[in-house]
Amino acid sequence: MFTGWPSDATAFLAEIDADNTREFWAANGHRHATAVHGPMRALAAELEPEFGPIRVLRAHRNRRFRPDTPPYRTDTGGVAASPGGAARTVVLSATALTTAVGHWTFDPGQLRRYRVAVLDEPGEELVELLAGHQVDRRRSLRGLPRGFKGDHARIDLLKLLGLQVVTTRPAGGWLSTPEPLERVRAAWRAAAPLVAWLDEHVGPADPVPPRPRPAPST
Template sequence: MFTGWPSDATAFLAEIEADNTREFWEAKGHRHATAVQGPMRALAAELEPEFGPIRVLRAYRNRRFRPSSPPYRTDTGGIASSPGGSALTVVLSATALTTAVGHWTFDSGQLRSYRVAVLEAPGDQLEGLLAGYQVDRRRSLRGVPRGFKGDHPRIDLLKLTGLQVVTTRPVGAWLSTREPLEWVRAAWRAAGPVVTWLDTHVGPADPVPPRPRPAPPSEGH
């Protein structure tokens, strides 16, 4: 049962952000399992009956494509997925608990479907659904997308190359209670109409084809 994060959770995340080294991890990493990861797994377990399987983020970063990134995560979190491929995420950092629901980025097919929907009647519905929400615009184009004019009434939506609605709350004593569970559950439920819109009009990303394995060397070579 989720009973909250102890105060050492945000303390540890702040410390690993300040000293993201193997030496720190070897000396202090045991705190991550008990104060950070354990409660996150308990939170995920209580959300799974309603939202499905939740992948809890590992403490180690995958640096294969970003070798310059820090080796250890400075946050913790979990990701669920809707039937249509929308992500429901929760992330705890040293300063805030945040939920984000939707798609961080669209692939080419999703982007085409999204823009078609925005230009037609579903665009009216989306504008209403997003009213009052904080929309993550870090993946928004700086310029105008090709084929559109800057004065288009929905140009802000058309600039998006992904769509996530975000809720965030500063850390505090409330984290050490069951309140984070109810807060995350309420945020994910409230974003349900946005998820339904994305699942209906955008859908899941195309699967990435597996890389072909190299052919075995021929005999005699």
Template sequence: MTTFEGWPGDATAFLAEIAADNTREFWSVHGHRHAAAHAPMRALAAELEPEFGPVRVLRPYRNRRFRPDVPPYRTDVGGVARSPGGCALSVVLSAGALSASAGHWSFDGRQLRCYRSAVDGPAGDELALLLAGHTVDRGRALRGTPRGFRADHPRIGLLRHGGLQVVTSWPVGEWLATREPLERVRRAWRAAAPVVVWLDAHVGPPEPVAPRPRPSAVPEPAG
């Protein structure tokens, strides 16, 4: 399936049901229905790729290796592309909405320092103008004042962000069964492009995560 033709009604119904009963027992009986949400997402990703680059479609299974307390299955379907500077361009369908976002969900230490330094200077005025008209995810914003800055800083709101992404969401409806989702996501990512360019220039990609060392297989010497 390479041409996106929308999502069938059972796609969001299944996502609502897996959110309510996120168990292996439910999945063993109903897991085949995940294709109603997943296959159209793959088709959507394929149509976005020529303009935005490869879009990685998320698997339904959560990685619980380091978070065994999280539910075993995702309650949404999504895809992620990357800008040249490492920004995530994301599209996510849940039981209640289709959302498109662009930016960094969370900055690492180096990115945060670069971001605050840029916002503190002339580039901060540019960013404020670029964000006008966008909805900014404020989920990781500090309530207090970042260390080294005054509470009356003219861009204190931007300085409080621990990540920066712009988000556009649309409630689910009959339009999901058409090609309209493709056009909406495409327009949202295009509209976010100036913000992405700013983040690529002033923040850059996250630092690579060092692999965790494996436990040594050599037995300890007897005492």
């Protein structure tokens, strides 16, 4: 059962943020397993019966395509996917517990379908669904989408390159209680109508075609 994160969890995340080295990890990595990763897996196990399989983030980063990225994560979290590919995420950092529901970024096909829906009747429904939610606008055009004017009634939605609603609460003693589980569950449940809208009108990302294999040398 999830009973909360010990106080050492956020302390460890702050320390790895300050000293993201192999040497620090060799001396302190065992703290991640007990104070950070273990409780995160327990939280995921409690949520899975309602929201489906949850992928718990690994501590080590994949640096294959970003070799300059620090080798160890400075947060922990989990991700569950809807049938249409919308993500339900929870992330614990040294400073806060955050949930996000939706798509961080749309691929070209998703963006096209999203804008078509926003311009038609489903757009009216979306405006109502987002009432009372905090929309993450970090993935938003600075200018205007091609073909649209700034006075369009839904221009703020049309400028989005992804759509997520988020909740954030600062870290504190409450993290050491079962309260995080209830907060995550409540946030994911509250966003269920948005997930249904995205699954119906946007859908999953287009499959990525396999890379062609190089021709054998002769």
